[in-house]
Amino acid sequence: MDTPILTADSLVKKFGGLIAVNGVTLSIKKGDMVGLIGPNGSGKTTLFNILTGVYKPDSGKVFFNRERIDGLQPHQIYHKGLVRAFQMPRILQRMTVLDNLLISVKNPGDKFLPALFKRKNWLKFENDIRNKALEILEFLGLEKHCYVPAAELSGGQMKLLEIARALISEPSMILLDEPTAGVNPVLANDIYMKFREIKKNMDITLFIVEHRIELLIGHVDKVHVMHQGKIIAEGKPDDVINNEDVIKVYLGSV
Ligand SMILES: Nc1ncnc2c1ncn2[C@@H]1O[C@H](COP(=O)(O)OP(=O)(O)OP(=O)(O)O)[C@@H](O)[C@H]1O
Ligand SMILES: [Mg+2]
DSSP: OOOEEEEEEEEEEEETTEEEEEEEEEEEETTOEEEEEOSTTSSHHHHHHHHTTSSOOSEEEEEETTEEOTTSOHHHHHHTTEEEEOSSOOOOTTSBHHHHHHTTSOOSOOSHHHHHHTHHHHHHHHHHHHHHHHHHHHHTTOGGGTTSBGGGSOHHHHHHHHHHHHHTTOOSEEEEESTTTTOOHHHHHHHHHHHHHHHHHHOOEEEEEOSOHHHHHTTOSEEEEEETTEEEEEEOHHHHHTOHHHHHHHHTOO
8 A cells, every 4th residue: 555656756847046845756656645835936736747748847747557657648648547627627618618628638539430330339429428427417516507607607606617627537646736715615625625636536546736834734644845946845734834934934934
């Protein structure tokens, strides 16, 4: 059970003279729900961008299920089961909620002739995916909205739709960047209760950037703290928030 699913080894990413990620090494255990906290600009999103192939690191390595993945394209990493939910939900406003989910999934019948001959398979695939999408929307409490344009969703519901998009590919790990930003406190807690279910019932490992520390620490197994591109602390939530360096960073005196 101690197997790491994701490992970062000495990652560095520079933007000109700025070192956004400065030698990050960390390991996420399979089946855990882990938080990543740190002040604005500490490098959290940049780290996620490296882990999911959006940026190639200047140096360092990333392993997912023991396979080296740095240098792979984002879609290749996605198909290996490491999926990302974005800080700003990437939702097509005029499409229905259900269609927003369905377009995330690759269709096997993409070549004309094979599609003609394999029409039956293709229809089955469409049907299965649609049922899966409806199940996910129901799990997240969005089933009532499945045929309305996504533009009509509240901010909180859009966050849930972004989570649904991550779930539809049946990943083994999801990275979530501020999944409760701008969401009211009650829904924010509900979202974390859903994360617990995702972890337990779907056996998905979660790595979550969160600014609401008091909310995060009630739900996660472990927390990593970033400051100026480095991991300055990691461990059990209660230990981390009482760590002297972490307190200094958050009080602004480091
Ligand atoms: N594409 C980019 N080009 C230049 N600088 C960038 C780029 N992306 C991020 N940075 C800089 O890198 C540093 C880390 O940014 P990053 O977005 O990773 O921080 P963050 O911890 O996610 O912050 P926040 O909590 O505000 O989302 C910041 O100084 C930011 O301005
Ligand atoms: Mg960020």
